[in-house]
Amino acid sequence: MTLMPVEQALHLISQAFTPLGSEIIPLDQALGRTTAIDHQAALTQPPFDASAMDGYAVRAEDLKDGPTELKLIGEAPAGQHFTGTVIAGTAVRIFTGGPVPAGADTVIMQENTTRPDDHCIRITVPAEKGRNIRPAGNDFSHGQILVKQGTVLTARHIGMMAAANIAHPSVTIKPRIALLSTGDELVQVGETPGPGQIINSNNLLLSTLISENGGIAVDLGIARDNRTALEDRIALLDKQQDIDLFITIGGASVGDHDLVQDVLGQHGLKVNFWKLAIRPGKPMIFGHFKNCPMIGLPGNPASAYVCAVNFLVPALHIMLGRQNTGAPISIARLAHDLPENGARQDYMRAHFTEDDTGAKIVTALPRQDSAKLSSLALANCLLIRPPHATAAKSGTSVSILHLTKE
CATH class of the missing domain: 3.90.105.10 (Molybdopterin biosynthesis moea protein, domain 2)
Structure with a gap:
């Protein structure tokens, strides 16, 4: 079977979603x-001209000849308004946020004044008109799109x-995304694994990814590797309300115990495509199950996560109507050499830093096994290697897909 390119798969998946209500x-x-x-x-x-300082509201005209004394005629604290008018030779005590009285066009900060007595203020510095005043609407105006x-x-x-x-x-509305894990080997977090069993980390890995991207994860539990168990979990899906995307984890390949396509196909699954030119994550399914979009993710944690970041997250963002969909991609320089790439687009777990100029420098982590969560936890990006990319020297510019908001 021909492997579908990542860009084509993303286009097809994106076409299946529209913003929710x-x-x-x-x-x-x-x-x-x-x-x-x-x-x-x-x-x-602000709804009125407001003072940006604690000080005195004055007329700039009164200060043109240098230091001067003015008669103090009142106060304008925040939340109150001086009802009189500042005329020639007068000043009003004012506080940060207070409305500038009528007649005043300048505020002198109190550090630039002295008080000869309780009824007089001495201004010791000149000031241009409008100093220390925040004009009405300086932040935003009624009707302005914020x-x-x-x-x-x-x-x-x-x-x-x-x-x-x-x-x-x-x-x-937050998209509701149903998650169904599959596999005899899985037990839930907090349980004691038996011989040959492992913790179902994928469920929390993906449910938290869904939550941090604005969705609601609906846990359908674990389906064991037999038809009856999988059909029982499908019945749980039927009882859920308003599911916008159905995700299965594991069972998407062609092994004897990989039953997802077979069993779901008997209950209405229409497969749009299967198998991608991506590493990790080749055995991924996309289709519709009972009119609900469905993505079948691989079971290995890194594979599931890479596919989720590339396809689940953009779909979620589209349903949310976000301006930008998917994880951001930027350019970084390699910190080391890389060999040539094969036929699949490779998403290498990596970590980038920034140098003194702000340029990103990226290092691929040493262990890229698709079952390893430790390298995934250390990564803050995925280093993208296009299909058949030639060997790259240290310093070469490459694309990275950001996994964090740092």
Whole structure:
């Protein structure tokens, strides 16, 4: 069977997904959610000319001849407004955030003043008009678009939206992704493995990847390597509500105990493609199971993760309507030589650092076995080697796919 190129597989998978619907939620629950619409400021910030300093509101005209004394006629603390007018020869005590009184056009910070008495202020420095004043709308104006559709909300976005009085943002619904592990050898985390058994690490590896990318993982448990067990788990899937993507882990190859294609095929699986020109992760399935998109991931942890990052994560981002889909890719320089690559696109677990100029320097980790989680945990990127890439010398520019947000 001809192996499908990674780019073609990604295109086909991407075509199977569209953004989900939206919901309105409280702003304090919006961290990490994706905006479904453009969000506009509900007010102007600041809503008035405000002082940027503790000091005195004055007229710049009064300071043109150098140090001068002005009559102190009142105060304008934050949250209150001086109702009078600053006229020639007068000043108003003001505090950071306080509204600038009518007539004043400059704020002198208190460190540049002295107080001869309780009713007089001496200005010791000149000042140009407008100093230490934040004009109304200096941050944003009513109706201004502050957050565009498809933005993943951070604490910084939420702080700005709070200031703009956007109390209930519209966000996309979180995709629900069902995970089914397969294999007689698997036991759950916290259980004691018997002879020939291992911990089902893939379930948590993938469910947390789904969560950190904005989705909801629905655990269908472990299906043992027999038809009855797999059919029982399929029945659990039928009972779930609103599953947007079905993921199987393991059983996607052609061994005697790899039953996923066979059993699911008898229950409605339509395979779009199987086997990719990718390393690790060649035996990956993509299709539709009972009208739900389905990805069958390999069982080896590194293989499952590499395929998930390349295909599951972009699909998730598309369903969320994000502006950018998939993990970011950038250019780095090799820290060492690499041999030529074979016919499959290779995603080598690697680690990059930045030099004094900000250029990325990448090192492939020494152990690339697809069953090793230790090298995956040490990696912060995947070094991409295209099919049939020639040998590369240290210093050669290569593409890396980022695994972290650092």
